[in-house]
Amino acid sequence: MLETVGLLAATSLAAALPQALGAAAAERPVADxxxxxxxxxxxxxxxLAQQLQAGTVVARPATDVTELIENLSRRGxxxxxxxxxxxxxxxSTGHLVALINALRMVRNHAASAAVLERAAxxxxxxxxxxxxxxxxxTGNQKLACDVLIISAARRPPHDFLxxxxxxxxGHREVEWVLKHAARTSSxxxxxxxxxxxxNIALARHAETVLxxxxxxxxxxxxxxxxxILHRAGAAALTEEALLARARRTPPTALAPWALALASARLNRQLDAVLRxxxxxxxxxxxxxxxxQIENADSSSIPMSGQIFDRLVxxxxxxxxxxxxxxxxxxxEIASLRTYAAAFARQAAARHxxxxxxALRKERTKNEQRVLSSRFWRRDPGDAHVSRDGIPPVATGRARRQGQHRRVPGQ
Known part of the structure:
Protein backbone atom coordinates (compact mmCIF):
# COMPACT_ATOMS: atom_id res chain seq x y z
CA MET A 1 0.00 0.00 0.00
CA LEU A 2 2.88 2.38 0.72
CA GLU A 3 4.14 2.15 -2.86
CA THR A 4 0.68 2.82 -4.25
CA VAL A 5 0.22 5.82 -2.02
CA GLY A 6 3.64 7.15 -2.98
CA LEU A 7 2.87 6.84 -6.69
CA LEU A 8 -0.60 8.36 -6.44
CA ALA A 9 0.64 11.28 -4.37
CA ALA A 10 2.76 12.48 -7.34
CA THR A 11 -0.06 12.26 -9.90
CA SER A 12 -3.39 13.86 -10.60
CA LEU A 13 -5.03 10.99 -8.71
CA ALA A 14 -3.79 12.38 -5.38
CA ALA A 15 -7.31 13.67 -4.71
CA ALA A 16 -8.46 10.08 -4.26
CA LEU A 17 -5.98 9.43 -1.46
CA PRO A 18 -8.14 10.68 1.45
CA GLN A 19 -10.86 8.19 0.52
CA ALA A 20 -8.36 5.35 0.31
CA LEU A 21 -6.74 6.32 3.60
CA GLY A 22 -10.17 6.57 5.23
CA ALA A 23 -10.97 3.01 4.20
CA ALA A 24 -7.63 1.82 5.59
CA ALA A 25 -8.22 3.70 8.84
CA ALA A 26 -11.57 2.03 9.34
CA GLU A 27 -10.62 -1.52 8.32
CA ARG A 28 -6.90 -2.20 8.68
CA PRO A 29 -5.49 -3.70 11.91
CA VAL A 30 -3.87 -1.20 14.24
CA ALA A 31 -0.46 -2.73 13.62
CA ASP A 32 -0.83 -2.04 9.86
CA LEU A 48 -0.93 11.82 4.71
CA ALA A 49 0.12 9.92 7.84
CA GLN A 50 -1.86 12.38 9.93
CA GLN A 51 -4.89 11.94 7.66
CA LEU A 52 -4.69 8.20 8.23
CA GLN A 53 -4.35 8.62 11.97
CA ALA A 54 -7.17 11.17 12.18
CA GLY A 55 -9.41 8.82 10.24
CA THR A 56 -8.59 6.06 12.71
CA VAL A 57 -9.57 8.28 15.64
CA VAL A 58 -12.92 9.07 14.05
CA ALA A 59 -13.77 5.56 12.87
CA ARG A 60 -12.46 3.34 15.63
CA PRO A 61 -13.46 2.69 19.26
CA ALA A 62 -11.45 4.12 22.13
CA THR A 63 -9.69 0.80 22.76
CA ASP A 64 -8.27 0.82 19.20
CA VAL A 65 -7.24 4.47 19.54
CA THR A 66 -5.43 3.63 22.78
CA GLU A 67 -3.71 0.68 21.13
CA LEU A 68 -2.60 2.98 18.31
CA ILE A 69 -1.15 5.49 20.77
CA GLU A 70 0.73 2.76 22.64
CA ASN A 71 2.13 1.16 19.46
CA LEU A 72 3.22 4.50 17.99
CA SER A 73 4.99 5.33 21.24
CA ARG A 74 6.78 1.98 21.28
CA ARG A 75 8.00 2.58 17.71
CA GLY A 76 9.42 5.92 18.78
CA SER A 92 -17.88 13.58 22.43
CA THR A 93 -17.76 13.35 26.21
CA GLY A 94 -18.93 9.75 25.98
CA HIS A 95 -15.89 8.91 23.83
CA LEU A 96 -13.65 10.80 26.25
CA VAL A 97 -14.84 8.59 29.11
CA ALA A 98 -14.18 5.47 27.04
CA LEU A 99 -10.74 6.81 26.09
CA ILE A 100 -9.88 7.54 29.72
CA ASN A 101 -10.95 4.05 30.76
CA ALA A 102 -8.93 2.48 27.93
CA LEU A 103 -5.82 4.49 28.84
CA ARG A 104 -6.16 3.47 32.48
CA MET A 105 -6.54 -0.18 31.46
CA VAL A 106 -3.07 -0.06 29.85
CA ARG A 107 -1.81 1.93 32.89
CA ASN A 108 -1.17 5.07 30.93
CA HIS A 109 -2.29 7.21 33.85
CA ALA A 110 -0.35 10.27 32.71
CA ALA A 111 -2.27 10.37 29.43
CA SER A 112 -5.65 9.79 31.11
CA ALA A 113 -4.93 12.59 33.60
CA ALA A 114 -3.96 14.89 30.71
CA VAL A 115 -7.26 14.13 28.96
CA LEU A 116 -9.23 14.94 32.10
CA GLU A 117 -7.33 18.17 32.77
CA ARG A 118 -7.68 19.42 29.21
CA ALA A 119 -11.40 18.72 29.22
CA ALA A 120 -11.86 20.51 32.54
CA THR A 138 -19.49 4.43 34.47
CA GLY A 139 -18.23 4.04 38.04
CA ASN A 140 -15.46 6.65 37.83
CA GLN A 141 -16.63 8.73 40.79
CA LYS A 142 -13.14 9.82 41.83
CA LEU A 143 -12.37 11.05 38.33
CA ALA A 144 -15.66 12.95 38.26
CA CYS A 145 -14.60 14.72 41.46
CA ASP A 146 -11.16 15.46 39.96
CA VAL A 147 -12.80 17.22 37.01
CA LEU A 148 -14.96 19.25 39.38
CA ILE A 149 -11.99 20.32 41.52
CA ILE A 150 -9.86 21.29 38.50
CA SER A 151 -12.74 23.39 37.23
CA ALA A 152 -13.17 25.01 40.66
CA ALA A 153 -9.47 25.83 40.86
CA ARG A 154 -8.75 27.05 37.34
CA ARG A 155 -11.91 28.11 35.58
CA PRO A 156 -13.39 31.62 35.95
CA PRO A 157 -16.03 31.82 38.73
CA HIS A 158 -18.80 32.39 36.19
CA ASP A 159 -17.87 29.18 34.31
CA PHE A 160 -17.79 27.20 37.54
CA LEU A 161 -21.20 28.54 38.55
CA GLY A 170 -29.67 18.29 33.98
CA HIS A 171 -28.69 15.41 36.24
CA ARG A 172 -29.42 16.44 39.88
CA GLU A 173 -25.96 15.31 40.88
CA VAL A 174 -24.45 18.38 42.55
CA GLU A 175 -25.13 17.16 46.09
CA TRP A 176 -23.72 13.74 45.33
CA VAL A 177 -20.52 14.94 43.64
CA LEU A 178 -19.82 17.50 46.38
CA LYS A 179 -20.21 14.89 49.13
CA HIS A 180 -18.07 12.39 47.25
CA ALA A 181 -15.40 15.03 46.72
CA ALA A 182 -15.42 15.79 50.45
CA ARG A 183 -15.11 12.07 51.26
CA THR A 184 -12.28 11.28 48.83
CA SER A 185 -10.26 14.43 48.11
CA SER A 186 -7.19 15.69 49.91
CA ASN A 199 -16.82 32.82 46.40
CA ILE A 200 -19.73 32.27 44.00
CA ALA A 201 -22.26 32.68 46.80
CA LEU A 202 -23.30 29.03 46.96
CA ALA A 203 -23.27 28.94 50.76
CA ARG A 204 -25.48 25.84 50.95
CA HIS A 205 -23.10 23.83 48.74
CA ALA A 206 -20.07 25.11 50.67
CA GLU A 207 -21.77 23.96 53.87
CA THR A 208 -22.22 20.49 52.33
CA VAL A 209 -18.47 20.16 51.76
CA LEU A 210 -17.68 21.61 55.19
CA ILE A 228 -6.28 25.69 55.45
CA LEU A 229 -9.67 27.39 55.60
CA HIS A 230 -8.63 29.40 58.66
CA ARG A 231 -5.43 30.60 57.04
CA ALA A 232 -7.44 31.67 54.00
CA GLY A 233 -9.67 33.78 56.24
CA ALA A 234 -12.84 31.69 55.95
CA ALA A 235 -15.77 33.50 57.58
CA ALA A 236 -17.16 30.18 58.84
CA LEU A 237 -14.16 29.80 61.16
CA THR A 238 -14.36 33.07 63.02
CA GLU A 239 -15.09 32.77 66.73
CA GLU A 240 -18.41 34.55 66.29
CA ALA A 241 -19.53 32.21 63.49
CA LEU A 242 -18.51 29.10 65.44
CA LEU A 243 -20.27 30.31 68.59
CA ALA A 244 -23.47 30.87 66.62
CA ARG A 245 -23.13 27.44 64.96
CA ALA A 246 -22.56 25.71 68.30
CA ARG A 247 -25.62 27.36 69.83
CA ARG A 248 -27.93 26.03 67.12
CA THR A 249 -26.32 22.60 66.65
CA PRO A 250 -27.26 19.50 68.69
CA PRO A 251 -24.42 18.34 70.96
CA THR A 252 -24.28 15.01 69.12
CA ALA A 253 -23.12 16.85 65.97
CA LEU A 254 -20.51 19.03 67.68
CA ALA A 255 -18.03 16.33 68.65
CA PRO A 256 -16.31 16.23 65.20
CA TRP A 257 -15.93 20.01 65.31
CA ALA A 258 -14.35 19.94 68.75
CA LEU A 259 -11.95 17.14 67.80
CA ALA A 260 -10.91 18.73 64.49
CA LEU A 261 -10.37 22.15 66.05
CA ALA A 262 -8.29 20.58 68.81
CA SER A 263 -6.25 18.70 66.20
CA ALA A 264 -5.69 21.96 64.31
CA ARG A 265 -4.75 23.74 67.56
CA LEU A 266 -7.32 26.43 66.86
CA ASN A 267 -7.91 26.93 70.57
CA ARG A 268 -9.97 30.12 70.48
CA GLN A 269 -12.26 28.55 67.91
CA LEU A 270 -12.49 25.42 70.04
CA ASP A 271 -13.41 27.52 73.08
CA ALA A 272 -16.22 29.14 71.08
CA VAL A 273 -17.65 25.71 70.19
CA LEU A 274 -17.37 24.47 73.78
CA ARG A 275 -19.05 27.60 75.08
CA GLN A 292 -19.70 11.81 71.95
CA ILE A 293 -16.19 13.27 71.99
CA GLU A 294 -14.90 10.28 73.96
CA ASN A 295 -16.55 7.81 71.55
CA ALA A 296 -15.28 9.58 68.41
CA ASP A 297 -11.75 10.24 69.66
CA SER A 298 -8.74 8.62 68.03
CA SER A 299 -6.85 5.99 70.03
CA SER A 300 -3.55 6.88 68.35
CA ILE A 301 -3.65 10.65 68.91
CA PRO A 302 -6.37 11.26 71.54
CA MET A 303 -7.78 14.77 71.87
CA SER A 304 -10.57 14.26 74.41
CA GLY A 305 -8.37 15.04 77.43
CA GLN A 306 -7.30 18.39 75.99
CA ILE A 307 -10.88 19.25 75.08
CA PHE A 308 -12.11 18.31 78.57
CA ASP A 309 -9.50 20.56 80.20
CA ARG A 310 -10.64 23.55 78.13
CA LEU A 311 -14.28 22.77 78.88
CA VAL A 312 -13.57 22.63 82.62
CA GLU A 332 -22.03 10.92 88.08
CA ILE A 333 -25.53 9.80 87.18
CA ALA A 334 -24.39 9.35 83.54
CA SER A 335 -21.55 7.08 84.80
CA LEU A 336 -18.90 9.59 83.65
CA ARG A 337 -17.33 9.41 87.08
CA THR A 338 -13.78 10.22 85.96
CA TYR A 339 -14.98 13.48 84.44
CA ALA A 340 -17.18 14.16 87.48
CA ALA A 341 -14.27 13.65 89.89
CA ALA A 342 -11.98 15.90 87.84
CA PHE A 343 -14.66 18.60 87.69
CA ALA A 344 -15.20 18.34 91.46
CA ARG A 345 -11.48 18.59 92.27
CA GLN A 346 -10.94 21.67 90.13
CA ALA A 347 -14.16 23.33 91.29
CA ALA A 348 -13.19 22.73 94.92
CA ALA A 349 -9.74 24.22 94.26
CA ARG A 350 -11.30 27.28 92.64
CA HIS A 351 -14.23 27.90 95.00
CA ALA A 358 -23.21 23.58 97.06
CA LEU A 359 -22.41 19.97 96.15
CA ARG A 360 -23.60 18.71 99.55
CA LYS A 361 -26.80 20.70 99.17
CA GLU A 362 -27.28 19.34 95.63
CA ARG A 363 -26.88 15.76 96.82
CA THR A 364 -29.38 16.11 99.69
CA LYS A 365 -31.96 18.56 98.39
CA ASN A 366 -34.42 15.79 97.50
CA GLU A 367 -34.00 13.85 100.75
CA GLN A 368 -36.71 14.08 103.47
CA ARG A 369 -35.35 14.96 106.90
CA VAL A 370 -36.83 13.21 109.99
CA LEU A 371 -37.21 16.47 111.89
CA SER A 372 -38.75 18.39 109.03
CA SER A 373 -42.45 19.29 109.01
CA ARG A 374 -42.69 17.68 105.59
CA PHE A 375 -41.66 14.32 107.01
CA TRP A 376 -44.42 14.43 109.71
CA ARG A 377 -47.13 15.90 107.49
CA ARG A 378 -49.85 13.33 106.75
CA ASP A 379 -51.31 12.78 103.35
CA PRO A 380 -55.13 13.25 103.20
CA GLY A 381 -55.70 9.56 102.51
CA ASP A 382 -53.70 8.50 105.58
CA ALA A 383 -55.78 10.31 108.27
CA HIS A 384 -56.34 7.10 110.26
CA VAL A 385 -52.98 5.46 109.70
CA SER A 386 -49.74 6.42 111.38
CA ARG A 387 -46.37 6.46 109.52
CA ASP A 388 -45.55 2.99 110.88
CA GLY A 389 -48.92 1.57 109.72
CA ILE A 390 -50.51 1.43 113.22
CA PRO A 391 -53.87 3.19 113.70
CA PRO A 392 -53.52 6.28 115.89
CA VAL A 393 -54.34 6.00 119.59
CA ALA A 394 -57.51 7.86 120.57
CA THR A 395 -57.31 10.63 123.14
CA GLY A 396 -58.99 10.27 126.58
CA ARG A 397 -61.95 12.47 125.59
CA ALA A 398 -62.45 10.49 122.40
CA ARG A 399 -62.40 7.26 124.43
CA ARG A 400 -65.00 8.59 126.83
CA GLN A 401 -67.19 9.74 123.96
CA GLY A 402 -66.89 6.32 122.44
CA GLN A 403 -67.87 4.64 125.69
CA HIS A 404 -71.10 6.70 126.09
CA ARG A 405 -72.18 6.54 122.45
CA ARG A 406 -75.40 4.65 122.12
CA VAL A 407 -75.47 1.90 119.60
CA PRO A 408 -78.76 1.53 117.72
CA GLY A 409 -80.68 -1.51 118.83
CA GLN A 410 -79.26 -1.61 122.36
Missing part, protein backbone atom coordinates in the same frame (compact mmCIF):
# COMPACT_ATOMS: atom_id res chain seq x y z
CA UNK A 33 -1.80 1.57 10.50
CA UNK A 34 1.37 2.00 12.58
CA UNK A 35 3.51 0.56 9.77
CA UNK A 36 1.84 2.71 7.12
CA UNK A 37 2.26 5.81 9.30
CA UNK A 38 5.95 5.02 9.76
CA UNK A 39 6.47 4.49 6.02
CA UNK A 40 4.65 7.66 5.02
CA UNK A 41 6.75 9.63 7.47
CA UNK A 42 9.97 8.21 6.01
CA UNK A 43 8.82 9.28 2.52
CA UNK A 44 8.14 12.83 3.66
CA UNK A 45 4.38 12.33 3.52
CA UNK A 46 3.65 13.21 7.15
CA UNK A 47 0.45 15.03 6.20
CA UNK A 77 6.81 7.90 16.83
CA UNK A 78 6.08 10.17 19.77
CA UNK A 79 4.84 13.11 17.72
CA UNK A 80 2.41 10.80 15.94
CA UNK A 81 1.21 9.42 19.29
CA UNK A 82 0.68 12.96 20.62
CA UNK A 83 -1.24 13.85 17.46
CA UNK A 84 -3.55 10.84 17.89
CA UNK A 85 -4.17 11.64 21.57
CA UNK A 86 -4.83 15.30 20.72
CA UNK A 87 -7.25 14.38 17.93
CA UNK A 88 -9.14 11.91 20.14
CA UNK A 89 -9.94 14.65 22.65
CA UNK A 90 -12.13 16.54 20.20
CA UNK A 91 -14.78 13.81 20.21
CA UNK A 121 -9.93 23.55 31.30
CA UNK A 122 -11.12 23.88 27.71
CA UNK A 123 -14.58 22.39 27.33
CA UNK A 124 -17.75 24.44 27.70
CA UNK A 125 -19.37 24.22 31.18
CA UNK A 126 -22.23 22.17 29.75
CA UNK A 127 -19.78 19.63 28.30
CA UNK A 128 -17.95 19.39 31.62
CA UNK A 129 -21.25 18.72 33.38
CA UNK A 130 -21.96 15.95 30.86
CA UNK A 131 -18.45 14.54 31.39
CA UNK A 132 -18.95 14.45 35.17
CA UNK A 133 -22.28 12.69 34.67
CA UNK A 134 -20.78 10.14 32.26
CA UNK A 135 -17.85 9.45 34.59
CA UNK A 136 -20.25 8.93 37.47
CA UNK A 137 -22.47 6.62 35.41
CA UNK A 162 -22.62 27.65 35.12
CA UNK A 163 -21.14 24.15 35.39
CA UNK A 164 -22.82 23.54 38.76
CA UNK A 165 -26.13 24.98 37.57
CA UNK A 166 -26.07 22.75 34.47
CA UNK A 167 -25.14 19.69 36.51
CA UNK A 168 -27.92 20.39 38.99
CA UNK A 169 -30.57 21.07 36.38
CA UNK A 187 -7.67 18.27 52.65
CA UNK A 188 -6.30 21.01 50.39
CA UNK A 189 -8.60 20.10 47.48
CA UNK A 190 -11.66 19.97 49.76
CA UNK A 191 -10.75 23.37 51.20
CA UNK A 192 -10.25 24.76 47.70
CA UNK A 193 -13.66 23.47 46.66
CA UNK A 194 -15.30 24.93 49.77
CA UNK A 195 -13.73 28.35 49.14
CA UNK A 196 -14.68 28.31 45.45
CA UNK A 197 -18.31 27.59 46.36
CA UNK A 198 -18.28 30.39 48.93
CA UNK A 211 -20.00 19.39 57.25
CA UNK A 212 -19.31 16.25 55.22
CA UNK A 213 -15.56 16.66 55.68
CA UNK A 214 -15.94 17.20 59.43
CA UNK A 215 -18.36 14.31 59.86
CA UNK A 216 -16.87 11.63 57.62
CA UNK A 217 -13.11 12.15 57.49
CA UNK A 218 -10.56 11.25 60.18
CA UNK A 219 -9.81 13.86 62.83
CA UNK A 220 -6.33 14.66 61.50
CA UNK A 221 -7.62 15.17 57.95
CA UNK A 222 -10.47 17.36 59.18
CA UNK A 223 -8.02 19.36 61.26
CA UNK A 224 -5.81 20.04 58.20
CA UNK A 225 -8.91 21.05 56.24
CA UNK A 226 -9.92 23.58 58.92
CA UNK A 227 -6.36 24.90 59.18
CA UNK A 276 -22.00 27.59 72.68
CA UNK A 277 -22.37 23.82 72.63
CA UNK A 278 -21.56 23.12 76.27
CA UNK A 279 -21.16 25.84 78.86
CA UNK A 280 -24.29 27.71 77.76
CA UNK A 281 -26.32 24.49 77.61
CA UNK A 282 -27.81 22.46 80.41
CA UNK A 283 -25.72 19.76 82.14
CA UNK A 284 -27.41 17.02 80.13
CA UNK A 285 -26.12 18.52 76.86
CA UNK A 286 -22.61 18.84 78.32
CA UNK A 287 -22.77 15.17 79.29
CA UNK A 288 -23.84 14.16 75.76
CA UNK A 289 -21.07 16.27 74.22
CA UNK A 290 -18.39 14.71 76.43
CA UNK A 291 -19.61 11.19 75.72
CA UNK A 313 -11.74 25.95 82.46
CA UNK A 314 -14.68 27.56 80.64
CA UNK A 315 -17.21 26.13 83.09
CA UNK A 316 -15.22 27.29 86.12
CA UNK A 317 -14.93 30.76 84.60
CA UNK A 318 -18.54 31.23 83.49
CA UNK A 319 -20.76 29.09 85.73
CA UNK A 320 -21.81 29.72 89.36
CA UNK A 321 -20.94 27.13 91.99
CA UNK A 322 -24.54 25.87 92.14
CA UNK A 323 -24.44 25.02 88.41
CA UNK A 324 -21.04 23.36 88.80
CA UNK A 325 -22.37 21.19 91.63
CA UNK A 326 -25.38 20.19 89.55
CA UNK A 327 -23.12 19.36 86.59
CA UNK A 328 -20.95 17.08 88.75
CA UNK A 329 -24.05 15.24 89.94
CA UNK A 330 -25.35 14.78 86.37
CA UNK A 331 -21.97 13.44 85.23
CA UNK A 352 -13.07 26.10 98.14
CA UNK A 353 -15.82 25.63 100.75
CA UNK A 354 -18.51 27.28 98.63
CA UNK A 355 -18.41 24.43 96.10
CA UNK A 356 -18.34 21.74 98.80
CA UNK A 357 -21.40 23.28 100.40
Missing amino acids: IVEISHGLGDRGLSD LLQDADFVLDSAQSR LTRAPGDIAALIHDLHA TLLSTLDE ASDAALLCRALT TCTLKERPTGHAGQFLT GGGVERDPGDITILLR HACLTLLPVESLAHLVLVL SGAFAS
